Amino acid sequence: MNERTARTVGPVRVVGAGLLGASVGLGLSEKGVEVIVHDASPTTVSLAVDYGAGRRASDTDAPALIVVAVPPDIVAEVVAQELQAYPDALVTDVASVKGAPYAELSLVGADLSRYIGSHPMAGRERGGAISARADLFIGRPWVITPHAGNPAGQIAVIENLALDLGAIPQTMSAEDHDRAVALVSHAPQAVSTLLARRLVDAEARSLSLAGQGLRDTTRIAASAPELWVQIMGANSRYIIEVLRDLRTDLDVLIHALDDQAAAGARRSLAQILAGGNAGVARIPGKHGQDRRYAQIVVKVEDRPGELARLLSEIGQTGINMEDLRLEHSPGAQIGLAEIAVLPEVEEKLVAELESRGWKIAGAYL
Amino acid sequence: MNERTARTVGPVRVVGAGLLGASVGLGLSEKGVEVIVHDASPTTVSLAVDYGAGRRASDTDAPALIVVAVPPDIVAEVVAQELQAYPDALVTDVASVKGAPYAELSLVGADLSRYIGSHPMAGRERGGAISARADLFIGRPWVITPHAGNPAGQIAVIENLALDLGAIPQTMSAEDHDRAVALVSHAPQAVSTLLARRLVDAEARSLSLAGQGLRDTTRIAASAPELWVQIMGANSRYIIEVLRDLRTDLDVLIHALDDQAAAGARRSLAQILAGGNAGVARIPGKHGQDRRYAQIVVKVEDRPGELARLLSEIGQTGINMEDLRLEHSPGAQIGLAEIAVLPEVEEKLVAELESRGWKIAGAYL
Numbered sequence: 001m002n003e004r005t006a007r008t009v010g011p012v013r014v015v016g017a018g019l020l021g022a023s024v025g026l027g028l029s030e031k032g033v034e035v036i037v038h039d040a041s042p043t044t045v046s047l048a049v050d051y052g053a054g055r056r057a058s059d060t061d062a063p064a065l066i067v068v069a070v071p072p073d074i075v076a077e078v079v080a081q082e083l084q085a086y087p088d089a090l091v092t093d094v095a096s097v098k099g100a101p102y103a104e105l106s107l108v109g110a111d112l113s114r115y116i117g118s119h120p121m122a123g124r125e126r127g128g129a130i131s132a133r134a135d136l137f138i139g140r141p142w143v144i145t146p147h148a149g150n151p152a153g154q155i156a157v158i159e160n161l162a163l164d165l166g167a168i169p170q171t172m173s174a175e176d177h178d179r180a181v182a183l184v185s186h187a188p189q190a191v192s193t194l195l196a197r198r199l200v201d202a203e204a205r206s207l208s209l210a211g212q213g214l215r216d217t218t219r220i221a222a223s224a225p226e227l228w229v230q231i232m233g234a235n236s237r238y239i240i241e242v243l244r245d246l247r248t249d250l251d252v253l254i255h256a257l258d259d260q261a262a263a264g265a266r267r268s269l270a271q272i273l274a275g276g277n278a279g280v281a282r283i284p285g286k287h288g289q290d291r292r293y294a295q296i297v298v299k300v301e302d303r304p305g306e307l308a309r310l311l312s313e314i315g316q317t318g319i320n321m322e323d324l325r326l327e328h329s330p331g332a333q334i335g336l337a338e339i340a341v342l343p344e345v346e347e348k349l350v351a352e353l354e355s356r357g358w359k360i361a362g363a364y365l
Numbered sequence: 366m367n368e369r370t371a372r373t374v375g376p377v378r379v380v381g382a383g384l385l386g387a388s389v390g391l392g393l394s395e396k397g398v399e400v401i402v403h404d405a406s407p408t409t410v411s412l413a414v415d416y417g418a419g420r421r422a423s424d425t426d427a428p429a430l431i432v433v434a435v436p437p438d439i440v441a442e443v444v445a446q447e448l449q450a451y452p453d454a455l456v457t458d459v460a461s462v463k464g465a466p467y468a469e470l471s472l473v474g475a476d477l478s479r480y481i482g483s484h485p486m487a488g489r490e491r492g493g494a495i496s497a498r499a500d501l502f503i504g505r506p507w508v509i510t511p512h513a514g515n516p517a518g519q520i521a522v523i524e525n526l527a528l529d530l531g532a533i534p535q536t537m538s539a540e541d542h543d544r545a546v547a548l549v550s551h552a553p554q555a556v557s558t559l560l561a562r563r564l565v566d567a568e569a570r571s572l573s574l575a576g577q578g579l580r581d582t583t584r585i586a587a588s589a590p591e592l593w594v595q596i597m598g599a600n601s602r603y604i605i606e607v608l609r610d611l612r613t614d615l616d617v618l619i620h621a622l623d624d625q626a627a628a629g630a631r632r633s634l635a636q637i638l639a640g641g642n643a644g645v646a647r648i649p650g651k652h653g654q655d656r657r658y659a660q661i662v663v664k665v666e667d668r669p670g671e672l673a674r675l676l677s678e679i680g681q682t683g684i685n686m687e688d689l690r691l692e693h694s695p696g697a698q699i700g701l702a703e704i705a706v707l708p709e710v711e712e713k714l715v716a717e718l719e720s721r722g723w724k725i726a727g728a729y730l
Contacts, residue, residue: 121574133726135664135701141574172570180571188560188582193641194614195556198548198607200644205537206545209486209506210648216581217553221645225638229631236622242563243619247612249559254608257601266594273590276558279565280586283575299500305680307689312677315670324672326689336500361498 007160010034013063013089015078017048019123020094021069022132025053027165030134036061040070047129062086065157068093072230076104083111092118092158096181097234098145098174116154117145117174119181120167138166145174182238189220189228190243196221293322294346296339297362298353300326310337310358317352319345336361372525375399378428378454380443382413384488385459386434387497390418392530395499401426405435412494427451430522433458437595441469448476457483457523461546462599463510463539481519482510482539484546485532503531510539547603554585554593555608561586658687659711661704662727663718665691675702675723682717684710701726 010033014021017039025035025048035054039045049056066082066089068075075095082091091114095101098117105112122140142162146155155171162169172180196218199207232239253272256265300306307326314321323340341349350363376399379386383404390400390413400419404410414421431447431454433440440460447456456479460466463482470477487505507527511520520536527534537545561583564572597604618637621630665671672691679686688705706714715728 121576131727133662135726140576143574170573176570180568180574183563183567183571184575184579187563188579190618191556191560192578192582193638194611194618195553196642196644197614197637197640198552198611198644199647200640202548202647203545204647205541206548207647207649208535209508209545210549211486211505213557213585214549214553215648216584217557218641218645218648219581220578221641223638223642225635225642228638229635232622232634233625233631236625240619240622243615243622246559246563247615247619249562250608250612250615253555253559254605254612257597257605257608260598260601266598269594269597270590272562273558273588273593275562275565276583276586277561277588277590279561279563280583282564282567282569282572283580283583284572297498304683304685305677307686308673308676308678308680311673312670313673315673318669320669321672321691324689324691326686361500362496 006031006033006164008033008157008164009064011036011061011063012054012161013038013057013061013066013082013086014054015039015066015068015082016070017044017053017129018069018071019128019131019136020120021067022048022051022053022129023122023134023136024067024069024094024161024165026051026132026134027137028161029054031164033164036063044129048132051129051132053129053132063089065089065161066091067161068095071227072097072100072234076101076108076110079115080105080108080110083114087111089114090154090157091115092161094118094120095234096185096231097178098143099178100234102145102147102174112147113149114154116147116150116158118158118162119143119145119177120162120165121181121185122167135166137162140167141170142167143177144169144171145177146171147174178235179238179241182235182242186232186235186239187242187246189223190232190239191246192218192221193228293340294343294363296341296346296350296353296360298337298339299359299361300337307337310353313353313356313358314339314349317349319349319352371396371398371529373398373522373529374429376401376426376428377419377526378403378422378426378431378447378451379419380404380431380433380447381435382409382418382494383434383436384493384496384501385485386432387413387416387418387494388487388499388501389432389434389459389526389530391416391497391499392502393526394419396529398529401428409494413497416494416497418494418497428454430454430526431456432526433460436592437462437465437599441466441473441475444480445470445473445475448479452476454479455519455522456480457526459483459485460599461550461596462543463508464543465599467510467512467539477512478514479519481512481515481523483523483527484508484510484542485527485530486546486550487532500531502527505532506535507532508542509534509536510542511536512539543600544603544606547600547607551597551600551604552607552611554588555597555604556611557583557586558593658705659708659728661706661711661715661718661725663702663704664724664726665700665702672700672702675718678718678721678723679704679714682714684714684717 013036014025015038017037028035036057037048037054038057068079070078072095075093120137120142122136144158159169256269325338378401379390380403382402393400401422402413402419403422433444435443437460440458485502485507487501509523524534621634690703691700
């Protein structure tokens with residue numbers, strides 16, 4: 001973070017000191033903002049305070065901003081309580097679904113003029129205050145979903161909160177947000193889970209043939225069921241839309257595989273696969289850009305210091321790595337480092353590495 | 366590779382100089398085995414020979430072993446031709462599906478006593494001789510699928526081939542192999558594709574919210590449709606089994622989301638998600654073991670040399686990294702290095718790094 005001074009005017013009361021709440025507390029505290037941490041669990045409050053996420057609540061607190069970071073199921077209830085308890089504070093929440101809490105708040109007649117929804121697109125498979133970190137939000141989109149009753153000044157308060165935490169504020173309607181996350185986050189979670197479930201009864205021998213493809217497609221299936229039951233429940237409408245379209249394609253695929261002699265069966269298989277190519281190509285790359293990097297694959301012995309030596313020598317060339325990945329080699333004492341660089345420096349880097357004796361296993365644009 | 370001497374007795378004729386064929390040629394040539402490269406395309410032969418994958422075929426060739434590495438659709442046809450053209454050679458293939466070519470060869474009355482199927486579990490999203498590398502097979506399983514007519518000596522020949530290329534030979538029936546790869550490779554490909562297809566018509570704004578979860582689940586959807594039409598077509602029977610089970614679960618999931626008020630809807634949602642947890646936990650880790658590593662997350666500035674400095678300092682501690690991953694931070698000039706180490710050295714490494722001024726964003730068992 002470049003600025004010394006926070007844009008956010010405190011005190012900020014954080015309600016719910018799990019991964020997101022404690023991370024908000026840590027990040028704001030680092031910027032010098034006064035943070036008050038509250039959680040239904042006294043143990044969690046102690047942990048968060050020890051971590052440096054803020055101080056305990058007191059009877060005389062007068063927070064300017066309240067960030068509600070509790071599980072999706074109870075967001076609306078807690079937001080309503082906070083609106084009532086602190087009649088001068090602006091209240092936001094960080095739940096992954098935005099339409100449902102707003103609808104619930106309307107139903108119970110909460111003072112919506114001081115509520116504005118938001119959603120930082122950050123998280124880990126692992127939750128809890130113990131996983132919190134001040135830099136959790138850096139570079140991540142922080143979606144703000146104002147409603148018709150929010151004056152512009154309130155949007156700016158949440159934008160400042162996002163900017164103070166290194167996030168990139170982005171405003172959209174609650175509906176647009178919920179539809180977007182159903183597609184880019186909730187449906188992938190569902191699909192990864194459904195695929196991983198197929199492994200439960202598999203023979204160990206079959207699983208021994210697993211490669212990186214299976215690992216990548218099922219990684220997020222390790223996420224916490226309690227949380228995802230709530231997220232999926234709250235955004236069911238849009239998730240169902242994506243999953244139904246997917247099921248239609250799945251039926252076409254199964255049908256094409258089942259009756260390959262049928263007219264057009266191979267063509268429809270090819271179209272599905274080509275559609276997958278087209279879809280994945282639309283995902284923006286690092287730094288929010290849609291550019292492709294050149295890949296250089298270097299053979300690295302699997303012993304202390306080897307990868308460091310490689311990267312240290314890359315550092316000496318002055319060439320910046322855009323991404324780095326060490327490829328798993330099950331059973332082997334060797335690794336392959338896949339290095340992504342800007343296409344224009346690929347040739348230079350390959351030459352530099354080869355002149356230093358590194359074995360280049362491949363280089364691709 | 367530790368051995369100077371190859372186990373494989375040449376000459377080895379490689380038919381089809383794409384990614385797998387050219388990589389077999391490169392790897393064997395490196396070990397001093399005489400390799401003959403053949404391909405239907407003269408350009409491909411030239412490229413492979415220039416790469417060092419072997420020499421061109423001549424009329425007087427007397428190969429001891431023939432490795433057929435052509436697209437799945439024509440494997441049986443080419444194997445039959447090779448069996449006929451070289452009556453003293455043992456012929457294997459490296460296709461991803463093993464039941465179909467054997468059945469076809471039986472149908473055309475080929476000399477099956479000299480054919481033994483195999484499948485190295487290696488590949489990339491990118492194909493072609495240009496992507497070939499001698500170390501493609503290192504540490505990967507190389508499945509050998511003998512039939513009742515293969516004497517034990519023939520299995521040993523393919524085991525030696527696999528060992529010479531650094532792979533881990535594993536013998537199973539063609540049926541067991543096809544069922545296993547349907548689960549760990551072909552179904553994940555199908556699912557990743559179906560998910561990625563949903564992005565084709567998405568708004569750019571929705572895609573801007575994409576995170577690592579979407580990237581990981583859709584990565585393999587970038588694979589070549591031509592190849593996958595053939596693989597899926599040839600292994601349709603077992604892929605359909607997996608996909609039908611997945612569809613059953615998908616229906617349950619959609620139903621549970623659609624009628625959340627129904628008795629047991631939440632429980633069935635939770636069961637599906639927990640099943641995903643259980644499935645992903647069964648995938649063996651690096652080095653073929655089922656052990657879990659400790660993760661340490663370190664903040665790294667996104668400029669030349671920073672990551673190298675980190676890894677160089679890790680190297681100085683003498684602690685071996687089991688895995689390394691640089692986390693994308695779209696829009697930000699910062700990276701998070703996720704380092705996996707054995708649990709017993711985690712604490713030491715964190716202390717060492719902190720004493721050198723590194724900021725640890727998190728450490729987890």
